[in-house]
Amino acid sequence: xxxxxxxxxxxxxxxxxxxxxxxxxxxxxxxxxxxxxxxxxxxxxxxxxxxxxxxxxxxxxxxxxxxxxxxxxxxxxxxxxxxxxxxxxxxxxxxxxxxxxxxxxxxxxxxxxxxxxxxxxxxxxxxxxxxxxxxxxxxxxxxxxxxxxxxxxxxxxxxxxxxxxxxxxxxxxxxxxxxxxxxxxxxxxxxxxxxxxxxxxxxxxxxxxxxxxxxxxxxxxxxxxxxxxxxxxxxxxxxxxxxxxxxxxxxxxxxxxxxxxxxxxxxxxxxxxxxxxxxxxxxxxxxxxxxxxxxxxxxxxxxxxxxxxxxxxx
Ligand SMILES: Nc1ncnc2c1ncn2[C@@H]1O[C@H](COP(=O)(O)OP(=O)(O)O)[C@@H](O)[C@H]1O
Ligand SMILES: [Mg+2]
Numbered sequence: 001x002x003x004x005x006x007x008x009x010x011x012x013x014x015x016x017x018x019x020x021x022x023x024x025x026x027x028x029x030x031x032x033x034x035x036x037x038x039x040x041x042x043x044x045x046x047x048x049x050x051x052x053x054x055x056x057x058x059x060x061x062x063x064x065x066x067x068x069x070x071x072x073x074x075x076x077x078x079x080x081x082x083x084x085x086x087x088x089x090x091x092x093x094x095x096x097x098x099x100x101x102x103x104x105x106x107x108x109x110x111x112x113x114x115x116x117x118x119x120x121x122x123x124x125x126x127x128x129x130x131x132x133x134x135x136x137x138x139x140x141x142x143x144x145x146x147x148x149x150x151x152x153x154x155x156x157x158x159x160x161x162x163x164x165x166x167x168x169x170x171x172x173x174x175x176x177x178x179x180x181x182x183x184x185x186x187x188x189x190x191x192x193x194x195x196x197x198x199x200x201x202x203x204x205x206x207x208x209x210x211x212x213x214x215x216x217x218x219x220x221x222x223x224x225x226x227x228x229x230x231x232x233x234x235x236x237x238x239x240x241x242x243x244x245x246x247x248x249x250x251x252x253x254x255x256x257x258x259x260x261x262x263x264x265x266x267x268x269x270x271x272x273x274x275x276x277x278x279x280x281x282x283x284x285x286x287x288x289x290x291x292x293x294x295x296x297x298x299x300x301x302x303x304x305x306x307x308x309x310x311x312x313x314x
Contacts, residue, residue, distance in 0.1 A: 045149070155213065
């Protein structure tokens with residue numbers, strides 16, 4: 001049976017810096033949009049690359065349309081808090097006074113975890129937004145920051161829930177937690193490459209996600225996989241007097257075969273340590289990286305997703 005990944009509504013794409021989180025977040029958002037759904041691709045925190053890949057302005061004020069069905073938004077904790085206070089402090093003048101004050105900026109900068117809490121709160125808010133005939137977004141794909149920082153974000157609602165007594169903050173935190181922990185709505189999708197450090201970090205994160213955060217898992221993406229048909233030692237040495245072109249081609253072949261061997265080794269380790277449905281994405285030799293490269297990777301992902309067992313199936 002095909003994996004039911006796309007029945008979820010909120011996808012958190014997490015992983016070590018540089019492994020391809022933004023690329024996979026874009027891939028998932030395009031996959032959802034191609035299913036005829038309205039999807040918000042939300043980037044947690046700063047960064048320009050995803051907006052560049054999508055070819056949009058990465059503003060944090062309002063979602064920017066990438067193409068009909070897919071919008072992009074950068075979520076910034078301070079902006080989200082200002083918006084939230086706008087909802088709570090119904091009197092506009094009071095809201096302007098608070099958000100415009102110096103003290104407020106100091107408070108937001110200094111309060112531990114506040115920006116993180118508001119960022120995750122904003123995702124919750126967008127998830128339940130109604131527009132006309134139903135939900136505003138059929139799905140939200142979240143491009144999370146590097147592992148340690150994303151775990152900080154994802155831990156904040158539980159921390160706030162535990163830290164505050166009965167009242168507004170505790171109630172709001174409970175609603176966000178209900179979303180984060182709901183296997184019917186949420187899926188965490190880790191991204192890694194098949195190399196030593198990222199695989200170690202992914203193994204550690206997998207344990208944290210299951211045991212501490214208790215968040216529902218989706219699919220693991222292994223990005224930039226090299227798959228050469230030859231072992232490194234099977235690539236012949238250049239014959240004496242060979243042209244520099246032949247020497248270079250053989251050197252590249254040996255390098256590629258070397259990477260393939262490393263990837264195969266760490267893929268096996270991943271399979272043993274992180275027992276999740278897995279999609280492998282090939283290394284693309286491409287100067288530019290834009291939506292068309294994302295779509296190429298999506299083609300590879302779709303073929304594999306169609307053969308994965310449904311979540312919860314043995
Ligand atoms: N499958 C791939 N093949 C080749 N290059 C890739 C692939 N996926 C990502 N990249 C490149 O790797 C770099 C990091 O990707 P990115 O998605 O920005 O990672 P992250 O968001 O985890 O920091 C980018 O320069 C991107 O173009
Ligand atoms: Mg990124």
